[in-house]
Amino acid sequence: MEDYILQVKNLKTYFKLDTGMLKAVDDVTFNLKRNETIGIIGESGCGKSVTAHSILRTVQNPGKVLGGEILYNGGVNGTINLVNYAPDSKEMRKLRGNDISMIFQEPMASLAPVYTIGEQMMEAVMVHQIKKDKKAAKEICLSMLKEVSMPNPEQRFNSYPHELSGGMCQRAMIAMALVNKPKILIADEPTTALDVTVQAQITDLMKKFQSEFNMSIIYITHDMGVIAEMADKIAVMYLGRVVESGSVMDVFKDPIHPYTKNLLKSMPVLGNKTKDRLNAIRGNVPVPLDPPDECGFKTRCDEICEKCKNEIPSLTEVGNGHFVRCFKYNTEVR
Numbered sequence: 001m002e003d004y005i006l007q008v009k010n011l012k013t014y015f016k017l018d019t020g021m022l023k024a025v026d027d028v029t030f031n032l033k034r035n036e037t038i039g040i041i042g043e044s045g046c047g048k049s050v051t052a053h054s055i056l057r058t059v060q061n062p063g064k065v066l067g068g069e070i071l072y073n074g075g076v077n078g079t080i081n082l083v084n085y086a087p088d089s090k091e092m093r094k095l096r097g098n099d100i101s102m103i104f105q106e107p108m109a110s111l112a113p114v115y116t117i118g119e120q121m122m123e124a125v126m127v128h129q130i131k132k133d134k135k136a137a138k139e140i141c142l143s144m145l146k147e148v149s150m151p152n153p154e155q156r157f158n159s160y161p162h163e164l165s166g167g168m169c170q171r172a173m174i175a176m177a178l179v180n181k182p183k184i185l186i187a188d189e190p191t192t193a194l195d196v197t198v199q200a201q202i203t204d205l206m207k208k209f210q211s212e213f214n215m216s217i218i219y220i221t222h223d224m225g226v227i228a229e230m231a232d233k234i235a236v237m238y239l240g241r242v243v244e245s246g247s248v249m250d251v252f253k254d255p256i257h258p259y260t261k262n263l264l265k266s267m268p269v270l271g272n273k274t275k276d277r278l279n280a281i282r283g284n285v286p287v288p289l290d291p292p293d294e295c296g297f298k299t300r301c302d303e304i305c306e307k308c309k310n311e312i313p314s315l316t317e318v319g320n321g322h323f324v325r326c327f328k329y330n331t332e333v334r
Ligand SMILES: Nc1ncnc2c1ncn2[C@@H]1O[C@H](COP(=O)(O)OP(=O)(O)OP(=O)(O)O)[C@@H](O)[C@H]1O
Pocket: 015, 022, 024, 042, 043, 044, 045, 046, 047, 048, 049, 050, 051, 060, 061, 062, 063, 287, 288
């Protein structure tokens, strides 16, 4: 049996709104080994961030995890199902920021404006690692700020977030997320707001820490290029569901789901001299509010068949660890 650090099985996270049930994450399944990176990709609103927050149990009200399992196997107690713990339970507070950390696209989402970088990092270290020894905790924080190449770490330790540039804030947030050497790092569009040189430094940093302490990474992005560089495997999401998953090599070389094929065609290829316009997927992503029992991609798909209008396809294995959710490309059809 594979040794997974995380298995997300049939996860359902819904928002009960006045207008109906918004099925933000609906039957999401993927898994992650130690030291492995999974890229989660898909258009805006497809449920990437809600999936991440479901794992950390930080989904905003009125969102609730209403089904499935999140099996975590990184602690001393063997495999535990995070769905069984209340979001504010002692167990979840112990895991968050220690076993599982998250970095966001917008650093201000996780840095508090009224505390210095040092105060915030010290708190993370003193809650989870060193309870009393302030001097030792400060040393750990400063050495992490140096690791993330923060300029003048001693001075930045005493700075407030608004005194730092965007790139420095991002480094501070990454330092905070990594200071307790998490087993799993969830990176939600961590570099989109940064210029390309800083982007490359940040992805290099994540890779460095991954190999140094065997960290697993869930990398959420819109950018196929980043996935190609960072990830071992990929889960393509559409309308709250994984529509295709597999190794990066398999999915990039042999994309099967019509949505994945279109996504890849919409990616610029370096050195491609043709004057053809890049592919744009027609239509928009619908809002998953009380969605009918049909394929969510039906309205934008060129390969639609009768079944797509009346049933939700299931995620089916079509090759070694390569899964697709499409009636046309199920194993029996291929
Ligand atoms: N607090 C909330 N209340 C109601 N609906 C929400 C809330 N948060 C997210 N949603 C809805 O859940 C769905 C999934 O949102 P999510 O933020 O996970 O998308 P995403 O794929 O991460 O998008 P982006 O790439 O833009 O960050 C969307 O339809 C969104 O409108």
